[in-house]
Amino acid sequence: MALLLFSIFLSVAAALYPHSPFVNPEGNIVGVDILHYVEIAEIVDRDVSLAFKVWGGHRPIIFIVIYGFQRLLGSDVSTAVNFLPVILNPLMIATAFFLAHEAFSDGWIASWAAFFTVCGYQVTVGMYSYFLTNMLALSLAFLSLGFLFRFLRRFGKIDLVLSSILGFLLFFTHPWTFYQYLPAIFLTGAISWYRNRDKFPMVTISLLCFVSLTLVGIFKVLNFVGFRFFPVFSFILATSEGISSFWRGNTFIFRYLYGGLLSYVILLSLALIGIYLMDRKNINELYLTGFLALTSIFFLIGTNMIKSRLFYNIPIGIFASLGFNSIIRLNISEDLKKILITFVILTFTVYLFRSLANLV
């Protein structure tokens, strides 16, 4: 619990750090997309119903959140947008904790998942590019999946309803994230059905129920408001650069894009161990493996920007936590364990603040 609280404290500090007058004496803008958000949020500020029309009506939730946050602060739009990470960062950390807790039923793994999420690239790259919508979407995805995993364990109807509502909200927050997280549910349901052909397919039915509830909601609104359908898949296929330029793109993403912040080798190594150790017999871990498998196909053929966004959406903190816990649980001395934990906390906190200081 102490680690979770420390992670939440770090996430709030991370939102404020680049605004410090000593870190940012010239008052430079913090994120790439911040001006777009301010511009659109000012339109929504004049008439809140326009939240469903701006940006093609794809992402109304974030502008409603900005509108509400601005009213709560009693500030202008620019201040609200500048300080929105004060609530988005802790939300993402808390939801990562919740998802890890529901997926692995282990408070220790969940606490480390929260820590690796705040000190991983999701916060630093999120602040660098100002992916407000994406950060909110990740929080909703983590929360929705968390309730889904809880439902699969307990079969409580409220969990399923909450999961579906959050999935529905996710679609209207950031459709890209929705499309990345949803297909793996189909895949998990299908594999689960195939494995348990002789038994009553409760898991498959539950997953299909979740998907249908979410989709029914979406179709209703699509019909009502008239959004473009599946623009993401068509965009990916239309702009596919193919496998030939894969390596060049890969180097570009991890060396130059987002100031090289995605290239956190210790985090990636821990996540790699975690992914290797995942057990596909467990339905939650089957989902996470399926999610990675489906993501990797688009990662292989997508453009550099798509690849980077797909990679950004991976719950890397959860995988890293699994990997780190497998190391900690090895037969090593108590001294080595303690010093390893100290080293990891220090090195990840340095990464967070160093990256934030160099954003401006």
Added chain:
Amino acid sequence: MTPILALQSILGVFQLLDAFQVTCYPMVHRATTYREFSLGFSLTPVLISLMLINVGYLFTRKMYTETLVLAYVSIVLFFFKGLDVSVAFTSLMLMGVILLGSLRFQDYFTWLLALLAVFKGAALMHWILLPLGVVSPFAWFADLELSLFYFVAKLAPLLVLPLMFMWFLKPLLRWVLGRVRSFVKVI
């Protein structure tokens, strides 16, 4: 002995990176810059002092052959790559030889991580003091840590491949290993 070995390995790696002037592309104040790894001074005198202690240890353990081989390698390296590279490389090999001889890996890693934690702690102090407006005495550590991060970051594109495709690689690896095992059994 292990604290000295741990210190020697860290300093040896720093010296080696400095000697080869490895390059990286760190982001500093939002701009991606080109940088050559540089400590600003040579660690050779310190490394030679540590090596002398280690050589003394090898003599007490009567590991004369190992000492002779290391001496030969260091002289060869000195003629081809100069003193800095020779000393850095030899100190790393010396560390390896002693560690393999003593097999005290847990002790070594405990000290290695402890020293790295001190280094990271110094860098963290710099970033914590920065928003407080305090002139940090740890700026050098923070700068070195930045260079190291971006130097190691070159591995990231490679690491991402198994990370993304583990779902495919893991069963493939199992299948290949299974085939190899049955092949060996047949033989």
